Amino acid sequence: MTTSDGLRIKRNLNALVEFSKAVNSSLDLEFILNNLLLTCMGKFFATKGAIAINENGNLKLKVSKGVDSDYTENFPVLTMKDVIDETGNFISITESGSFICSELIQASDKNLGLIFLGDKLNKTPYSSEDIQFLKTILNISATAIQNSLVINELKKVNHSLDTRINRLNSLFELSKEFGLFAESAKVVKLLVYSIIGQFMISKYAVIIFENNELNIIETKFPSAELNKYLDKNEFENIDSYIGADKLKSRYSSLFDLGVELIVPMQLQGKTKGIILLGGRASKQSYINNEIEFIYSVGSLAIISIENKRLFKEELEKHKLEEELDLARDIQKNLLPRNIKQLKNFEITAENISSNQVGGDYFDVIPKDEENCYLAIADVSGKGVPASLLMANLQAFLKSVCKQEISLVEGTAMINDLVSENVTGGKFITFFWASINDTNKTISYVNAGHNPPLLVRNKKIIRLEKGGMILGIMKTKYQYLTETIQLLKDDMLILFTDGITEAMDINQNEYSDKKLEKFVRSLDNKSAKETIDLIQKDVKKFTLGAVQSDDMTLLVVKVK
Amino acid sequence: MTEFNTSTKNIGDVNVVYLKGFLDAHTAPILENAFSSLVEQNKYKLVVNLKDLIYISSAGLGVFMAFIEKIREHNGDIKLSSMNEKVFNIFDLLGFPLLYEIFDNEEDAVKKFSGDKK
Numbered sequence: 001m002t003t004s005d006g007l008r009i010k011r012n013l014n015a016l017v018e019f020s021k022a023v024n025s026s027l028d029l030e031f032i033l034n035n036l037l038l039t040c041m042g043k044f045f046a047t048k049g050a051i052a053i054n055e056n057g058n059l060k061l062k063v064s065k066g067v068d069s070d071y072t073e074n075f076p077v078l079t080m081k082d083v084i085d086e087t088g089n090f091i092s093i094t095e096s097g098s099f100i101c102s103e104l105i106q107a108s109d110k111n112l113g114l115i116f117l118g119d120k121l122n123k124t125p126y127s128s129e130d131i132q133f134l135k136t137i138l139n140i141s142a143t144a145i146q147n148s149l150v151i152n153e154l155k156k157v158n159h160s161l162d163t164r165i166n167r168l169n170s171l172f173e174l175s176k177e178f179g180l181f182a183e184s185a186k187v188v189k190l191l192v193y194s195i196i197g198q199f200m201i202s203k204y205a206v207i208i209f210e211n212n213e214l215n216i217i218e219t220k221f222p223s224a225e226l227n228k229y230l231d232k233n234e235f236e237n238i239d240s241y242i243g244a245d246k247l248k249s250r251y252s253s254l255f256d257l258g259v260e261l262i263v264p265m266q267l268q269g270k271t272k273g274i275i276l277l278g279g280r281a282s283k284q285s286y287i288n289n290e291i292e293f294i295y296s297v298g299s300l301a302i303i304s305i306e307n308k309r310l311f312k313e314e315l316e317k318h319k320l321e322e323e324l325d326l327a328r329d330i331q332k333n334l335l336p337r338n339i340k341q342l343k344n345f346e347i348t349a350e351n352i353s354s355n356q357v358g359g360d361y362f363d364v365i366p367k368d369e370e371n372c373y374l375a376i377a378d379v380s381g382k383g384v385p386a387s388l389l390m391a392n393l394q395a396f397l398k399s400v401c402k403q404e405i406s407l408v409e410g411t412a413m414i415n416d417l418v419s420e421n422v423t424g425g426k427f428i429t430f431f432w433a434s435i436n437d438t439n440k441t442i443s444y445v446n447a448g449h450n451p452p453l454l455v456r457n458k459k460i461i462r463l464e465k466g467g468m469i470l471g472i473m474k475t476k477y478q479y480l481t482e483t484i485q486l487l488k489d490d491m492l493i494l495f496t497d498g499i500t501e502a503m504d505i506n507q508n509e510y511s512d513k514k515l516e517k518f519v520r521s522l523d524n525k526s527a528k529e530t531i532d533l534i535q536k537d538v539k540k541f542t543l544g545a546v547q548s549d550d551m552t553l554l555v556v557k558v559k
Numbered sequence: 560m561t562e563f564n565t566s567t568k569n570i571g572d573v574n575v576v577y578l579k580g581f582l583d584a585h586t587a588p589i590l591e592n593a594f595s596s597l598v599e600q601n602k603y604k605l606v607v608n609l610k611d612l613i614y615i616s617s618a619g620l621g622v623f624m625a626f627i628e629k630i631r632e633h634n635g636d637i638k639l640s641s642m643n644e645k646v647f648n649i650f651d652l653l654g655f656p657l658l659y660e661i662f663d664n665e666e667d668a669v670k671k672f673s674g675d676k677k
Contacts, residue, residue: 162652170584170617177584189591190584193621200654202628220628281624281658
């Protein structure tokens with residue numbers, strides 16, 4: 001070995017040691033590759049060089065020197081299969097003619113990438129000694145390259161983990177907030193802020209489908225256009241997201257507005273709203289797990305919005321029910337609670353109200369020591385209007401009873417008052433009578449009410465004399481009246497159509513016939529017993545079917 | 560306990576907004592109101608000093624997104640300064656440095672506005 005050979009080897013070794021120190025001190029891939037390439041180019045006086053790294057079988061150019069700046073884009077598509085044959089031998093390739101030497105970078109059994117080198121400055125070919133040295137350098141750097149690749153991979157994994165953690169935090173945070181806010185506008189605002197903050201979006205819209213309408217809650221797109229281009233029927237039926245490609249081909253008008261993603265907000269599989277998003281500031285397109293996140297927060301928001309809506313609805317229903325209860329109470333209070341008993345008459349009454357506020361009315365109004373008025377009425381319709389009209393009738397009746405006027409005149413007067421005060425075809429069937437406790441007589445006027453029954457010796461007399469229903473028009477013809485001498489054990493039965501029209505589950509009515517037959521069958525019962533028995537019979541007939549009308553009975557037994 | 564609050568200061572025609580505490584979905588409306596009122600007064604040159612911001616969630620970042628377009632349309636900007644590492648990491652994670660200028664200190668951010676003018 002000559003001295004110069006020795007020096008050369010020493011220099012080479014020095015270079016190797018220095019190089020090894022440099023590349024192994026860093027975990028920065030770019031720094032290592034740069035250093036590797038420059039060292040090789042410097043050692044071999046190569047004018048061109050490039051390193052490509054194996055990424056899942058594909059070779060990606062990472063660093064290049066001495067080549068045109070657009071080389072990165074022109075780097076051919078290469079896979080590891082192109083450079084290693086079936087037997088595992090390396091096929092030297094020198095791409096585009098720019099390079100004349102290529103070598104594999106290997107760490108243990110892994111192929112990390114390729115290095116390409118161009119012409120030497122002195123145009124001499126690469127000697128086997130050169131190649132040997134190159135291989136040594138590559139071996140030294142391989143570990144460093146592999147380490148840095150692992151670190152890069154870890155960084156990536158970490159980043160995606162951080163992103164997921166961040167999204168989970170957002171979800172958690174939103175679910176907490178959505179429970180607290182009362183207004184859906186606020187829920188939607190938080191929803192959009194979370195989404196646009198997470199994905200750096202500046203254009204968005206949130207639309208909720210409500211009772212056949214598109215309700216644009218928030219939008220940075222022009223609303224007029226949205227209204228024009230969004231067909232509710234169509235979007236109510238989407239059950240998965242619509243990405244940019246589909247928007248471009250199917251909803252080009254929306255795409256032209258800048259909409260790049262539509263995500264449905266679903267509740268129990270039904271689309272209750274949609275989120276429209278524009279492009280991201282980073283120009284990246286939306287990937288699956290991002291869309292999933294948007295879908296999740298969207299659904300979270302819609303649950304909160306829907307719950308609030310249902311709660312409000314329930315509250316209003318509750319309020320309405322409370323009002324109805326109140327109306328029912330008021331109405332009940334209009335009916336007499338304690339009926340004054342007379343010497344010769346036993347008087348009992350019963351009102352069973354249905355679920356709704358009905359329009360049945362009865363009253364027993366003492367006139368003087370001897371005389372007493374009985375009244376029963378049924379106001380058409382139900383609910384609050386009917387109960388108001390009934391209250392009116394009661395007021396009229398009470399004031400008429402105080403006047404010294406006949407039943408006929410009184411009826412005419414009440415009819416006039418009612419006619420003046422009703423609207424919309426409402427009317428009242430009305431029967432009233434005056435009974436005399438001394439003479440045991442009854443005088444009555446029937447204004448279209450179901451004729452009360454006078455049961456005498458199992459025979460029935462219907463009290464039908466009278467005239468027109470109250471409220472149709474002002475009194476034109478005088479009402480008729482009749483006075484009947486009552487006998488001991490006569491039973492007077494006043495009722496409303498809630499009794500005779502009570503229905504069984506097959507919609508059959510209890511009927512006048514049944515009522516008459518039943519009361520004829522009763523033997524010497526008291527008024528109270530009669531009422532109970534009639535009610536029982538009706539109940540037996542209806543067998544628990546829900547009744548829509550009030551039932552009122554007023555029974556007078558002559559002692 | 561105040562979870563989050565903002566205060567503002569004028570430096571020339573630049574408004575510096577100081578954020579303090581936790582900026583999350585719960586407190587995001589506070590920042591939103593602060594930005595809204597500045598924009599209403601046609602103040603579009605904003606430096607947001609995040610020195611005392613302990614935490615920011617994506618809802619908080621969303622507020623920045625919601626105003627940036629309008630502010631830039633009026634030749635203004637939102638520049639960020641003085642954020643701690645934890646807060647920066649969240650900004651970084653979601654890619655905000657692409658869209659927003661972030662400065663180490665408030666002075667540099669304010670200066671950038673006067674530099675922009677030339």
